[in-house]
Amino acid sequence: MQRCRPLLGTFVEITARASDESKLHAAVNGAFAAVEGIQHLMSVHDPDSELSRLNRFAELRPITVSHETFAVLRRAHAMAVESDGAFDYTVAPTLAQWGLLPARLYRKCPGGWRDVRMLPGRKVRFLRPLALDLGGIAKGFAVDRAIDALRRGGATAAVVNAGGDLRVFGAQSSRILLRHPARPQTFATSLRIERAALATSSPCFTEQAWRGRRVSHLVDPINGSAITGDVSVSVRARECWLADALTKVVLNAPCRAKRLLARYEAEAFVVTA
Amino acid sequence: MSDWIHRIVAPPALVIAVGAVPCYAATYLTAEQAQKICFPEATEFIVADVKLTSTQMKAIEKDSGVRVRLHTQKVWRAKAGDRFLGWIIQDEVLGKHEFINWTLALNADGSVKQIEILDYRETYGYEIRNDKWRAQFCGKQHGARLKLDDDIRNISGATLSCRHITDGVKRLLSFHELMLKH
Numbered sequence: 001m002q003r004c005r006p007l008l009g010t011f012v013e014i015t016a017r018a019s020d021e022s023k024l025h026a027a028v029n030g031a032f033a034a035v036e037g038i039q040h041l042m043s044v045h046d047p048d049s050e051l052s053r054l055n056r057f058a059e060l061r062p063i064t065v066s067h068e069t070f071a072v073l074r075r076a077h078a079m080a081v082e083s084d085g086a087f088d089y090t091v092a093p094t095l096a097q098w099g100l101l102p103a104r105l106y107r108k109c110p111g112g113w114r115d116v117r118m119l120p121g122r123k124v125r126f127l128r129p130l131a132l133d134l135g136g137i138a139k140g141f142a143v144d145r146a147i148d149a150l151r152r153g154g155a156t157a158a159v160v161n162a163g164g165d166l167r168v169f170g171a172q173s174s175r176i177l178l179r180h181p182a183r184p185q186t187f188a189t190s191l192r193i194e195r196a197a198l199a200t201s202s203p204c205f206t207e208q209a210w211r212g213r214r215v216s217h218l219v220d221p222i223n224g225s226a227i228t229g230d231v232s233v234s235v236r237a238r239e240c241w242l243a244d245a246l247t248k249v250v251l252n253a254p255c256r257a258k259r260l261l262a263r264y265e266a267e268a269f270v271v272t273a
Numbered sequence: 274m275s276d277w278i279h280r281i282v283a284p285p286a287l288v289i290a291v292g293a294v295p296c297y298a299a300t301y302l303t304a305e306q307a308q309k310i311c312f313p314e315a316t317e318f319i320v321a322d323v324k325l326t327s328t329q330m331k332a333i334e335k336d337s338g339v340r341v342r343l344h345t346q347k348v349w350r351a352k353a354g355d356r357f358l359g360w361i362i363q364d365e366v367l368g369k370h371e372f373i374n375w376t377l378a379l380n381a382d383g384s385v386k387q388i389e390i391l392d393y394r395e396t397y398g399y400e401i402r403n404d405k406w407r408a409q410f411c412g413k414q415h416g417a418r419l420k421l422d423d424d425i426r427n428i429s430g431a432t433l434s435c436r437h438i439t440d441g442v443k444r445l446l447s448f449h450e451l452m453l454k455h
Contacts, residue, residue, distance in 0.1 A: 003310075004301045004390035006375075006435035011390065013299070013427075025310065164429040179430025185370070185395065187428075200429040234429055254278060261278070268278045 010163025027153025038142035086253035088221035092133035140244025167197035182230035182273035197240035201247035202232030230273035237266035311378035337447035
């Protein structure tokens, strides 16, 4: 069975098999519900999400968040530390300035990930004005949660693909086509993955002009400029949040990425035109 | 697994061209399947299609801020016995790169119940209308031609936006408000 819904700002496609067909619909519904749950908590666009509440108030006082949001924040922070900032979940003010995120996320002199504190009791506090955007990791996390739901629901094999961030589970390997970054209507290559996740980041659908410069949704936190051009980075890792986050490390700091890829037993594929 | 970064250089000439347009297509559900998924408890779906006059189309455009393309909107009333459960509205959106058939299920009070994509096609309309580009594309068909069989259902790459569906929901909520609500 294959179904698709618009979620996480993209199309989430779920393909699943089960020995008991009657269970399948409920399992797929559960997986979509899991993705919806993550979107509800961590959408940066939704002013009522938990993340938006954090962005409004954590500068003033410690804010308690859900287990899910705290789990993603901890992963995001660990990735920022391990990559020495090549993965940065505090670039929202820059993206707001470029018009790629809502203007309310703009901060005049924003702090960075070093100014985020995770406190006991799932509390989060910002030491300086800043805004978080979990777009570089939460989509992958949502894919992982969907896979968990499918497994619990009795699926024997499944693929969850959230607009290119995907994970495969079950005995069968899956063939994945990688879009060509310069000509997204064609494919650069195909990869085969089994019991793993693959995420791809590329500026090619969001690149646009801003005050005479080219900008995209991918910010290089090291110099604050946008990543542009016909390039795409795909990472294969065991879980999708990890693959998702590692694509940004490879794009921003290829040398540092090698060490991290080795540590997480991951692989990167860089496609250039 | 390797700790090395694989660099795939894909000059346009080596790109695998996927037949003619559309380059990617997927069918998920028929209209009937989607109806049953959205309202599993329903016993019948009564056809209630609405033909729109140009005045009505303009009113929906004004209310939603989204262009109305279709003159006829396919609509069903979902019922469980005598009980009215809600509406199923079938629609299509034409994005920058994609053509999508989809359904919106509304609860009896007009709130959104569920969205299901029926089928999805990437069309790259702009380039297709451009003859020069088309010539280029045709030239590439001589190379390795890839068939979109069951094996190839997954694509990774730059994320496509679902903004056109979001606009479609706005438009259909206005349609419901102006044309269906009593």
